[in-house]
Amino acid sequence: MQFFDPKKMNIDFMGKKKFFAVFSILLMVLALVSIFVEDVAGGINWGIDFAGGTVVEVEFGKALTPDQVREVVTSQGYRKNVIQRSVLEKEPGKSEYIIRVERIAILSEDDAKKVEKELRDKFGEKLKEFGFNADSGDQLDLRFSDKVTDKEIAKALADIGEKLRMKELTKVTVKHQGRPEEYRYLVLLTGVAEQLKHAFSEKIPGSNPMIRKVEFVGPQVGEKLRNDGILAMLYAILGILAYVAFRFNIQFAPGAVIALVHDALLTIGLFALTGLEINLTFVAAVLTVIGYSVNDTIVIYDRIRENLAKIRSKPLDEVVNTSLNQTMSRTVLTSLTTLLALIGLLIMGFGEIRDFAIAMTFGVVVGTYSSIYVASSLTLYIDRFLKRLQA
Numbered sequence: 001m002q003f004f005d006p007k008k009m010n011i012d013f014m015g016k017k018k019f020f021a022v023f024s025i026l027l028m029v030l031a032l033v034s035i036f037v038e039d040v041a042g043g044i045n046w047g048i049d050f051a052g053g054t055v056v057e058v059e060f061g062k063a064l065t066p067d068q069v070r071e072v073v074t075s076q077g078y079r080k081n082v083i084q085r086s087v088l089e090k091e092p093g094k095s096e097y098i099i100r101v102e103r104i105a106i107l108s109e110d111d112a113k114k115v116e117k118e119l120r121d122k123f124g125e126k127l128k129e130f131g132f133n134a135d136s137g138d139q140l141d142l143r144f145s146d147k148v149t150d151k152e153i154a155k156a157l158a159d160i161g162e163k164l165r166m167k168e169l170t171k172v173t174v175k176h177q178g179r180p181e182e183y184r185y186l187v188l189l190t191g192v193a194e195q196l197k198h199a200f201s202e203k204i205p206g207s208n209p210m211i212r213k214v215e216f217v218g219p220q221v222g223e224k225l226r227n228d229g230i231l232a233m234l235y236a237i238l239g240i241l242a243y244v245a246f247r248f249n250i251q252f253a254p255g256a257v258i259a260l261v262h263d264a265l266l267t268i269g270l271f272a273l274t275g276l277e278i279n280l281t282f283v284a285a286v287l288t289v290i291g292y293s294v295n296d297t298i299v300i301y302d303r304i305r306e307n308l309a310k311i312r313s314k315p316l317d318e319v320v321n322t323s324l325n326q327t328m329s330r331t332v333l334t335s336l337t338t339l340l341a342l343i344g345l346l347i348m349g350f351g352e353i354r355d356f357a358i359a360m361t362f363g364v365v366v367g368t369y370s371s372i373y374v375a376s377s378l379t380l381y382i383d384r385f386l387k388r389l390q391a
Contacts, residue, residue: 009325013372014317014380020373024262031269044272047279048082048217050226053102054192055215057086058200060095061208066350069097072203076195078102080277082352096212099196106168106191107138115140115169118160123148138168138191144183150174153185168195229283233264236287240294248301251386255378256297259370263293267363271355281352282359289363292338296331296371303327304379316383320376335368 035044070083078101086096107115112132119142120127126148131141142153153174161169173188193214200209237260245253264286271278303323311319342364345357 009328010321011325011328012321013324014321014377017373017377017380021377024370024374027269028262028265031265031272034269034272044268045275045277046222046226047277047282048080048100048102048222049279050222050229051102052217052222053080053100055213055217056099056101056193056196056211057213058097058099058196059210059212060097060200060204061210062095062204062206063093064095064097064204064207066097068204069099072199073099073101073196075203076199082279084351101192101196103192106195107132107134107166107189109134111164111166112140114164115157115160115166118163119156122156122160138189140187140189141177142185142187144185147183148185150176150185153187157187225280229280232283233286233290236290237261237264240290244294244298244301247298248305251382252301252379254382255375256294256301258378259297259367259375260290260293262370262374263289263363263367266366267359270362271359276355276358279352279355281356285356285359285363288360289367292364293367293370296334296367297375299330300324300327300371300376301379304376316380320380324372324376331368331371335364338364 037043066083066085070081073081073083080102082100084098084100086098109132112134116130116132119130123144126144126146127142128145129141129143132139154172157169157172161167168189168191175186175188177184177186191214193211197209197211200207237257240260241253241257244256267286267289268278270276271282276282300323303326304320307319307323307326308316311322314322339361342357342361345353346361349357
C-alpha cells in the first residue's frame with residue numbers, strides 16, 4: 001500500500017532546508033530555556049521516582065476506581081501522586097493499589113524542633129540525643145542517660161501532640177534499640193501510610209483499607225535514578241553514533257546523532273514547558289522515541305546510499321530529494337500506524353500511561369520531521385564542509 005507514488009512525487013525538501021534549520025534551532029533554544037530558566041516555565045517537574053517520596057501498597061475490601069483513590073489522596077494535600085492498580089490483585093470484589101506520594105515524612109523539620117524542645121522540657125538532661133531526618137520517614141531516634149520506659153516516652157509524646165495539635169504524635173510505637181544497658185529508642189510516628197489509611201476509612205465507608213507494604217524513596221536514591229536515566233539516553237545516542245558511522249560513514253553519523261539530540265531535547269522541553277512530570281516512564285518514552293527516530297533516519301540514509309551508487313552524476317541535493325520522495329510513503333504509513341495506537345492511549349489512558357502517550361505522540365511527530373529536515377539536511381552541510389577541507 002502506498003499513499004504517495006514515488007514516480008509522481010517531486011517535492012523539493014532540501015530547497016527549504018535553511019528555513020527549517022532556523023526553525024529547529026529556535027525550537028531547541030525554546031526547549032533549553034524551558035528546562036533551565038525556572039522563571040519561564042518553572043523548570044523541570046521531577047516525578048516521585050526522581051525527587052523521592054513514599055510508596056504505599058493498600059488493599060481495599062471493596063472495588064474502587066483509580067479516580068476514587070486519587071481523590072482521597074489529593075484531599076490529604078498530596079497534589080503530586082501516582083495511583084497504580086497492583087498486579088497482585090486477585091480476589092473479586094476487592095481492589096489493591098500502589099500509591100506514590102511526594103512526601104516521606106509528615107513531620108517537618110520545624111515541627112521536629114518544637115517536639116525536641118518539649119521533650120527536653122519534659123525529661124531535662126536525661127535526654128542526651130534527639131534525632132530526626134525527614135528523608136528517613138516519620139521516626140525519631142532518642143537516647144537517654146538513665147532508664148526511661150516505652151510507656152513514659154509514648155505518654156510524653158501524646159501529651160506534646162495534644163499541646164501542639166500534632167495528630168501524628170498521639171499514637172506512636174516505641175522500640176528499644178541496642179544493648180539492654182543503652183537507653184536508645186526508635187519512635188515510629190503515625191506516618192503517611194497511616195494517614196492515608198485513616199482518610200480512606202473516613203471518606204469511603206466500607207473500604208476497609210489494609211496497608212500491605214510501605215517503602216521510602218529518598219532524595220539520594222531519586223538522584224541516582226535521575227542520573228542513571230540521563231546516562232541511559234547518552235549511552236543510547238553514543239551507541240547509535242558508532243553504529244551509523246560503521247554502517248555508513250562519518251558523513252552520515254553526525255546528522256543522525258544531532259537529530260536524536262534534537263528529538264530528545266524537544267520532548268523534554270515540552271514536558272518542562274507544560275509542567276508534566278518527568279519520571280522513569282518518561283525516560284522509557286524518550287528512549288523509545290530515540291529508537292523510532294533512528295529507524296526512520298536509517299531507512300532514508302540507506303536509500304540515499306543506494307541512489308548515490310545509481311545516479312552519481314546528479315548533485316547530492318537532488319539525490320537526497322529523490323530518496324526522501326521515494327521513502328515518503330513508508331514514512332507516512334509508519335508514523336500514522338504508530339499514532340493510531342498512541343491516540344487510543346491518549347484518550348483512554350490516565351496518569352503515567354497518558355504522560356507516556358503524550359511523550360511518544362510528540363516524539364513520533366518530531367522524529368519524522370527531524371529525519372527529513374535535520375538528519376538529511378545536515379548530511380548536505382557536512383558533505384560541503386568535507387569538500388572544503390579537501391580543496
